[in-house]
Amino acid sequence: xxxxxxxxxxIPLLTAxxxxxxxxxxxxxxxxxxxxxLILINIISFFLYKSILENGNIIYSVGASAPSIxxxxxxxxxxxxxxxxxxxxxAMFFTIIASLTFFYSLNTLKEYANLDKFYILYLLLLxxxxxxxxxxDFFTLFVFYEISSxxxxxxxxxxxxxxxxxxxxxxxSIFSIGSLFLLLGIGLLYSQYGxxxxxxxxxxxxxxxxxxxxxxFIGSALLLKVGVFPFYFWKIEAYKVSPIxxxxxxxxxxxxxxxxxxxxxxxxxxxxxxxxxxxxxxxxLSILFGNLLALAQKNLKKIIAYLAxxxxxxxxxxxxxxxxxxxxKFEFNAIKGGLFHIIxxxxxxxxxxxxxxxxxxxxxxKNSLSYNSVSLQQNEIRGLAHKYxxxxxxxxxxxxxxxGLPPLNGFASKIIIYESIFHLNPALTIIGVLGSIxxxxxxxxxxxxxxxxxxxxxxxxxxxxAMVVIFIFLSFMILIGLFPMQFTNYFINPSVKALISKPGYxxxxxxxxxxxxxxxxxxxxxxxxxxxxxxYI
Amino acid sequence: MxxxxxxxxxxxxxxxxFFIIYLFYLTGEKKYKKDTVQTIAYFSGKTPYQNIKLQNxxxxxxxNFEKLYLFLSKIQRENTNDYVFMxxxxxxxxxxxxxxx
Amino acid sequence: xxxxxxxxxxxxLSPIIIFGGYIICHGHLTPGGGFQGGVVIAxxxxxxxxxxxxxxxxxxxxxxxxxxxxxxxxxIAFVGIFKNTFFYNFLSNTNYILGKTIxxxxxxxxxxxxxxxxxxxxxxxxxxxxxxxxxxxxxxxK
Numbered sequence: 100x101x102x103x104x105x106x107x108x109x110i111p112l113l114t115a116x117x118x119x120x121x122x123x124x125x126x127x128x129x130x131x132x133x134x135x136x137l138i139l140i141n142i143i144s145f146f147l148y149k150s151i152l153e154n155g156n157i158i159y160s161v162g163a164s165a166p167s168i169x170x171x172x173x174x175x176x177x178x179x180x181x182x183x184x185x186x187x188x189x190a191m192f193f194t195i196i197a198s199l200t201f202f203y204s205l206n207t208l209k210e211y212a213n214l215d216k217f218y219i220l221y222l223l224l225l226x227x228x229x230x231x232x233x234x235x236d237f238f239t240l241f242v243f244y245e246i247s248s249x250x251x252x253x254x255x256x257x258x259x260x261x262x263x264x265x266x267x268x269x270x271x272s273i274f275s276i277g278s279l280f281l282l283l284g285i286g287l288l289y290s291q292y293g294x295x296x297x298x299x300x301x302x303x304x305x306x307x308x309x310x311x312x313x314x315x316f317i318g319s320a321l322l323l324k325v326g327v328f329p330f331y332f333w334k335i336e337a338y339k340v341s342p343i344x345x346x347x348x349x350x351x352x353x354x355x356x357x358x359x360x361x362x363x364x365x366x367x368x369x370x371x372x373x374x375x376x377x378x379x380x381x382x383x384l385s386i387l388f389g390n391l392l393a394l395a396q397k398n399l400k401k402i403i404a405y406l407a408x409x410x411x412x413x414x415x416x417x418x419x420x421x422x423x424x425x426x427x428k429f430e431f432n433a434i435k436g437g438l439f440h441i442i443x444x445x446x447x448x449x450x451x452x453x454x455x456x457x458x459x460x461x462x463x464x465k466n467s468l469s470y471n472s473v474s475l476q477q478n479e480i481r482g483l484a485h486k487y488x489x490x491x492x493x494x495x496x497x498x499x500x501x502x503g504l505p506p507l508n509g510f511a512s513k514i515i516i517y518e519s520i521f522h523l524n525p526a527l528t529i530i531g532v533l534g535s536i537x538x539x540x541x542x543x544x545x546x547x548x549x550x551x552x553x554x555x556x557x558x559x560x561x562x563x564x565a566m567v568v569i570f571i572f573l574s575f576m577i578l579i580g581l582f583p584m585q586f587t588n589y590f591i592n593p594s595v596k597a598l599i600s601k602p603g604y605x606x607x608x609x610x611x612x613x614x615x616x617x618x619x620x621x622x623x624x625x626x627x628x629x630x631x632x633x634x635y636i
Numbered sequence: 637m638x639x640x641x642x643x644x645x646x647x648x649x650x651x652x653x654f655f656i657i658y659l660f661y662l663t664g665e666k667k668y669k670k671d672t673v674q675t676i677a678y679f680s681g682k683t684p685y686q687n688i689k690l691q692n693x694x695x696x697x698x699x700n701f702e703k704l705y706l707f708l709s710k711i712q713r714e715n716t717n718d719y720v721f722m723x724x725x726x727x728x729x730x731x732x733x734x735x736x737x
Numbered sequence: 738x739x740x741x742x743x744x745x746x747x748x749x750l751s752p753i754i755i756f757g758g759y760i761i762c763h764g765h766l767t768p769g770g771g772f773q774g775g776v777v778i779a780x781x782x783x784x785x786x787x788x789x790x791x792x793x794x795x796x797x798x799x800x801x802x803x804x805x806x807x808x809x810x811x812x813i814a815f816v817g818i819f820k821n822t823f824f825y826n827f828l829s830n831t832n833y834i835l836g837k838t839i840x841x842x843x844x845x846x847x848x849x850x851x852x853x854x855x856x857x858x859x860x861x862x863x864x865x866x867x868x869x870x871x872x873x874x875x876x877x878x879k
Contacts, residue, residue, distance in 0.1 A: 105823040109811065116807040119800050162817075162824045265714070272716050273723065280727070308735065315731040319723075329726035332712065332719045373737040377730060394694060395705055476691055506646055540694065547690055581643045 103147040104159045104180050107140055107190060108230045115222040122215045130205060133218055137198035144194050148187040152593060157182045158235065176295055179235030185438070185594035186232040189358060193232075193351050196445060197225050199568050203453060204344040206564040207460045217257055217342075224250035224348050231355045237285045237295045240359070244281060244324065247352050248274040254345035255337050266336040273333045277323040284316030301367045314368050321363070324356040327415060328385030331408050338404035343456035346400070347449050350407055354441050357411070361418060361598065370422060378419040383530050385412035390537035394544075397475045399459070402541060403452050406501065409534055410444040413437075416531070417516040420523045429519045435595050436515030439587060443508045443579065447500045450572045454494050457565050458483070458549065461558045475548055482554030487561055491550045493569055498546060500576050502539035508576050511583035738788050746788040753781040757862075764858035766846035771858040775865025782870040786877055796874055799867040806864035813853055813860075826852035 114136045121129040151157060161178040182190075201221065208214060227247030234240045252274075256267040289295055291310070292303055304310060319330075326334040338346050364374060389409030396402050417437025424430050462480045484491040496507065503513040513535065520527045579586050698705070711718065760767075761774030786794070817825030828836045829852030837849045 102818050102823065105818075109815070109823065113808070113811050113815075116804055116811060119804045120808075159822065161822060162826065164821050269714070269716055269719060273719055276720055276723065311735045312731065315727065315734045319727045319730050323723065330723060332722065335712070336714070371734060373733045374730070377733050391701070391704070392708065395698070478689075478691065506643060506650065544690075544693060547693075581647075583643075 100146070100150045100154075101157060101159060103143050103150070104157060104182050104233055105161065107144050107147065107194075108180075108226055108233070110140060110143075111136060111222040111229075112226050115219050115226070118215055118219050118222075126215075129215060129218075133201065133222070134198075136222075137194065137201060140194050141191070141198060144187065144191040147182065148184075148191050151182060151184055151187050156597075176238075177236070178239055179296060180230075180233040180239070181235040182233055184597040185358065188590055188594050189355065189441070190229055190232050192442060192445070193228060193355070194225075196351065196449060197228075197348060199571060200344045200347045200449070200453075203456070203565050203568040204342070206562040207456055208342060208344075211257075213257075217254065220250050220253040221344065221348065224254065224352070228348070228352050228355050231352070231359060234297075234359065236297055237288065241278070241281060241285060244320075245278055248278065248324070251337070251345065251349055251352070254348070255341040257342055257345070258340065260340070263340045266340050270333045270337050273323070277320045280316045281320035284313040284320070287313040287316070297363075297367055304367065304369075306369065310368065311371075314364070314371060314374070317363060318360065318374060321356050321360040325353050325360065325411060325415075326408060327411050328381045328388055328408070331385070331389075334408065335401055335404045338407075339398060339400050341400075343452050346403065346452050350445060350448060353407075353411060354414075354445060357414060357418075357441070361422075365422070365598075370425075372423075375419045375422050378415055379423065379527070382412040382415040382419065383527055385409060386416070386530055386534040390534045390541070393541045394537065399455050399475070399545070402545070403448065403455065406451070406538060406541070407444075407448050409538065410440070410448060410501075413513070413516060413531065413534075414440050414444060416520065416527065420520050420527070424519075424523055427522070429522050430599070431595060432515055433519035433523075434598060435587065435591055436512055436519060438594055438598070439583075439591050440512040440516060443500070443512045443576075446572060446576050446579075447497060447509060450493070450569060450576065451497050451501065453565065453569050453572065454490065454497065457490060457561060457569070460565075461487075461561060463559060475545070478548055480549050482550070482552045483558065484550040485554055486558060489566065490561065490569075491546075493573055494546055494550065496573055496576070498539065498542040500580070501542060503535045504539075506577075507580040508583070509580075511580060738790060743788050746784050750781055750785065753784070754778055757781065757866075761858050761862035762855065763846075763848070765851040765854045766848070771861025772865050774858075775862040776869065778862065778866040779869035779873070782866070783873045786870070786873055790877065794874060796871055796878075799871040799874070802867040803864050803871070806860045806862075806867065810857060810860040810864070813856055817853075826854070828852040 114132060117132070118129055121132055159180045159182075161180070163177060201218075204217075204221075208217070211217075224247055227243050227250055230239070230243040231247060234243065252267055252271050255270060256263050285295075287309055288300060291307075292300055294300055294303075323330040323333075334349075337349065341349075364371060386409045389405045389407075389412060393402050393405035393409075396405065414437050417440060418434055421430050421433030421437065424433065458480065461483070499505075500507040500509040503509040513531070517528050517531055520531065711722070757774045757777035759774075760769040760777060761771060764770030764774070814824045817823055817827055820827045828834060829850070830836055830838050832838070835849060835851055835853070835855060837847060839847060839850050
């Protein structure tokens with residue numbers, strides 16, 4: 100049971116490495132292996148989540164049986180993975196969505212060449228997302244940050260146009276600077292304390308001026324990966340040109356970056372009040388800006404990007420205002436609303452992008468600026484409701500869910516956020532409700548332009564497996580919307596308790612570290628001299 | 637929230653509303669001739685309303701927010717230097733708020 | 738290219754590959770290791786590609802060798818799960834193949850030690866060499 104953390108990360112890695120070998124035999128064998136792989140990961144992550152609910156947090160060190168066993172003359176630096184209730188629940192949920200979009204992409208990306216390379220990068224991005232959830236020390240954080248950013252760069256450039264190359268170049272340049280700042284922050288922390296382990300640093304930290312600089316560097320590098328208001332430029336360019344399954348995985352990586360950012364800010368640096376106030380203001384601005392700019396767009400995939408930015412703003416607004424209202428009875432509800440909205444956001448925007456993917460597949464537009472874009476101004480796609488009634492009904496349900504209208508899941512999480520933010524400041528609730536209204540306006544305009552009216556040409560038949568995947572997503576949305584209380588009691592409440600209370604794994608490592616320091620006096624001397632040397636500088 | 641959100645009552649309400657809408661639908665005319673004057677919606681006033689397209693449905697909103705949209709379009713002009721510049725400026729804002737306050 | 742260039746590149750092939758192999762194999766004793774040695778071997782293959790630019794070579798062989806190196810790496814890491822944890826060094830401190838116990842203190846380096854680290858160096862060296870020659874070939878073939 101303890102090894103399940105590493106199996107979730109390395110089994111897709113193994114298949115990604117084996118895929119060029121399997122491709123030689125037949126294409127169907129490789130697709131079958133990927134599908135089998137993803138189902139296996141779903142089962143393993145479910146059992147991991149169950150074992151964490153029963154037994155508590157898991158600490159896993161790669162290469163040794165306990166994290167503080169060192170070589171006779173070495174430093175206690177190990178690669179450590181930790182799992183608590185929130186990260187294992189997110190891992191279970193993300194693997195379900197990733198496997199469903201894999202089956203969707205089998206159907207819609209059929210006629211492109213080099214599809215095996217796409218799936219290798221797809222699995223590598225999944226490895227990056229899942230590993231990012233389980234980090235326990237700073238070196239692993241940097242490694243998985245790099246893995247996920249470079250894999251998305253490869254996925255974005257899959258459809259090759261001139262515009263794609265420019266967008267990927269922008270993406271890579273911004274992310275290389277972001278990862279450099281992350282490395283700078285980690286280097287500042289390591290030079291002060293001599294450890295890379297998150298738990299040990301959180302005990303030994305004194306919040307000096309250098310620590311605050313390190314916090315701002317690491318925090319803004321992780322905010323760059325999330326993609327909220329100040330750092331959203333790469334998101335628009337990247338989503339404009341990439342295939343749909345890459346968009347959904349990139350949204351999942353942004354959601355995992357939210358969890359890691361709050362973990363680092365809360366566990367390691369204590370609660371830094373100015374940073375969290377800044378986060379609240381930036382998320383409120385991102386709700387407004389995301390929805391306002393989405394109204395003026397003519398490209399369908401850019402609209403998905405702006406709506407994703409505003410939904411991420413809701414999540415960060417809920418969680419950070421929960422941290423601001425400590426020692427009051429609304430803290431639990433605010434954080435519960437934010438974490439619940441992670442699930443609903445992934446489902447809603449996932450379904451919206453799947454439907455738009457089906458629309459673009461049906462229309463097969465070849466002569467516009469980039470191959471897979473649609474301009475709403477010229478209105479090239481019209482009147483789809485006559486031939487595809489099921490697609491239009493699912494789009495109507497997505498409109499209800501994204502703008503937070505009653506019987507679906509968007510309402511359930513947004514009303515928890517509204518009513519707990521009200522006690523912090525009523526202006527934030529006004530901004531939230533305005534954002535919902537603007538989302539509704541955007542989506543109704545798209546619906547009316549694309550689905551209503553008379554059709555202007557013949558369209559291809561809808562792909563069947565894609566429609567099945569859309570229905571599975573819709574059934575999740577309806578079930579969560581109809582039974583939100585049961586869903587939050589089983590899944591969300593343990594996650595909120597795991598986020599609020601500082602974890603027990605910290606105490607575990609501390610005790611073993613003390614025993615170890617008595618045994619190996621050589622390590623004691625070398626560590627102390629190292630600290631003194633760096634403190635002089 | 638427990639008073640507002642009981643999904644079974646909400647489903648009952650929605651089905652009741654749809655039933656009332658169905659009653660209104662039943663009072664319409666069943667026999668009509670297609671492609672004649674009977675199917676065109678009636679607008680009172682002058683006739684230019686027939687040529688307005690659906691893309692311009694929010695024109696009042698855009699007219700009042702025109703300055704904001706022009707300002708934002710100047711920022712996002714797909715120049716790499718501008719993106720890196722914006723990142724470093726926002727990073728210094730966050731740095732100053734954390735360190736000095 | 739010239740005849741002189743072709744002959745000299747064929748002569749210089751073996752010292753470069755042996756030097757690259759030396760860097761890979763002594764990765765746990767001297768500076769270097771898998772990545773650096775792989776780059777040296779890839780430079781030898783790049784020399785061949787540049788000298789014989791009228792011959793057509795296909796990319797499939799390098800892709801195959803790369804996957805063999807990578808799967809070797811991951812499967813040895815997986816074996817450690819049966820003993821203790823992932824990536825556990827199950828060959829060190831046993832006097833079996835690569836596990837001579839070395840005592841604390843300065844010494845001149847024993848090739849027989851290190852556990853699974855030399856095997857990992859081999860896998861990474863093979864993989865890096867084939868990956869870099871793949872890149873150079875695809876630039877040439879464009």
